Amino acid sequence: MPGSKLGVGIIGVNPAWGWAATAHIPALRALPNYEVRALSATSPEAARAAGEAFGVAGVFADHEELVAQPDVDVVAVTVKVPHHRELVSAALAAGKAVYCEWPLGRDLDDARAMAALAAEQGVPTIIGLQARQAPAIEFVQELLRDGYVGEVLSTTMIGTSVPGDVVVEPNAYMLDRTNGANVLSVAVGHSLDILNYVLGEFVDLSAVSDLRRPLITIHETGEQIVKTAPDQIAVIGTLTSGATASVHVREAVAGGTGFLWEINGTDGTLRITAAAAYPEIFPLTVAGARGGGEPVELAIPAALTQKWPALTSLEGAPAYNVGRAYAAFAADISDGTRTVPDFSDAVRRHELIAAIESSAATGERVKA
Numbered sequence: 001m002p003g004s005k006l007g008v009g010i011i012g013v014n015p016a017w018g019w020a021a022t023a024h025i026p027a028l029r030a031l032p033n034y035e036v037r038a039l040s041a042t043s044p045e046a047a048r049a050a051g052e053a054f055g056v057a058g059v060f061a062d063h064e065e066l067v068a069q070p071d072v073d074v075v076a077v078t079v080k081v082p083h084h085r086e087l088v089s090a091a092l093a094a095g096k097a098v099y100c101e102w103p104l105g106r107d108l109d110d111a112r113a114m115a116a117l118a119a120e121q122g123v124p125t126i127i128g129l130q131a132r133q134a135p136a137i138e139f140v141q142e143l144l145r146d147g148y149v150g151e152v153l154s155t156t157m158i159g160t161s162v163p164g165d166v167v168v169e170p171n172a173y174m175l176d177r178t179n180g181a182n183v184l185s186v187a188v189g190h191s192l193d194i195l196n197y198v199l200g201e202f203v204d205l206s207a208v209s210d211l212r213r214p215l216i217t218i219h220e221t222g223e224q225i226v227k228t229a230p231d232q233i234a235v236i237g238t239l240t241s242g243a244t245a246s247v248h249v250r251e252a253v254a255g256g257t258g259f260l261w262e263i264n265g266t267d268g269t270l271r272i273t274a275a276a277a278y279p280e281i282f283p284l285t286v287a288g289a290r291g292g293g294e295p296v297e298l299a300i301p302a303a304l305t306q307k308w309p310a311l312t313s314l315e316g317a318p319a320y321n322v323g324r325a326y327a328a329f330a331a332d333i334s335d336g337t338r339t340v341p342d343f344s345d346a347v348r349r350h351e352l353i354a355a356i357e358s359s360a361a362t363g364e365r366v367k368a
Helices: 019-030 044-054 063-067 081-093 108-121 135-145 169-175 183-199 309-314 319-335 343-362
Strands: 006-011 034-040 058-060 074-077 097-100 125-127 152-160 202-210 215-218 224-226 232-239 244-250 259-265 268-274 285-290
Touching: 006 019, 006 063, 019 034, 019 044, 019 309, 019 319, 034 044, 034 063, 044 058, 058 063, 063 081, 074 081, 081 097, 081 108, 097 319, 108 343, 125 343, 135 183, 135 268, 135 285, 152 183, 169 215, 169 224, 183 232, 183 244, 183 259, 183 343, 202 343, 232 343, 309 319
Parallel strands: 006 034, 006 074, 034 058, 074 097, 097 125, 152 244
Antiparallel strands: 152 259, 202 232, 215 224, 232 244, 259 268, 268 285
């Protein structure tokens, strides 16, 4: 990838709303070794509007034109999940590095196909499981390595996904489970990813899923839509270390705990909290207790929060962890390292989701 900066082309940009405008563009603008060089949208008019809003000259209504641009080194795919496979595959076929938002695909088959193509093309990839890059998660890893809790005995995670029974029109597609973007794949997927990243994978698990509120109102129209994706996901299982893990993520509830993750050990406990079960977006607080007592907040070391100084102004914003992922990705490309989750990591997480679905459907404990 020649040049002092990595050129990025973003597929799926709306100037008024959306994840590209909220997270990717602010993150990339803050980093000195990236430059947004191309944008694509669903129509020429939308593409021009996005280009004007963000000061990008290269705008396209056809993603094939974007991925063919010689000054685009990295293609970011930020569209709805059902379109990921087509767009990611086009970028990979063009020999581009790809940053794809999570979930990688609608299902495990989608994910495996994209990961196989990436491996065949030999290009670097990154999956948007950016909670791994959060300073709080790096801090928890340090504490565990230093023996803060002793031997990990068990871990418990509870969280709330989207509150209420109303969604905005752009998110209505998430009500259909076949689209692959729902509480299991998104809120549970992101939350379980940090649990497994920090504590190890599941060996086996039992799961329950249910749909307790099947009618959801569309905010803009008042129309009620029948929801087919579960809104209650509960998992209990054993990790590779032998620790017991339990997870319950729910949505459309009034009040309650937003996100609480406890790691309990022989010598102490760590407690990680946030406003909702989206650890990739919401700031995480770390508290701890050794030898009993109520956990007290632990200050995250400046060495971790200042790891990428260019991103300081984004701290607390949705773009912060995305920026940290992009920064680490550039370092990986430069140094030949692998510190960010890639498509093979995405496949592992999709495999876990498939295991949860299998257990919930059969009522049986399954290998994970």
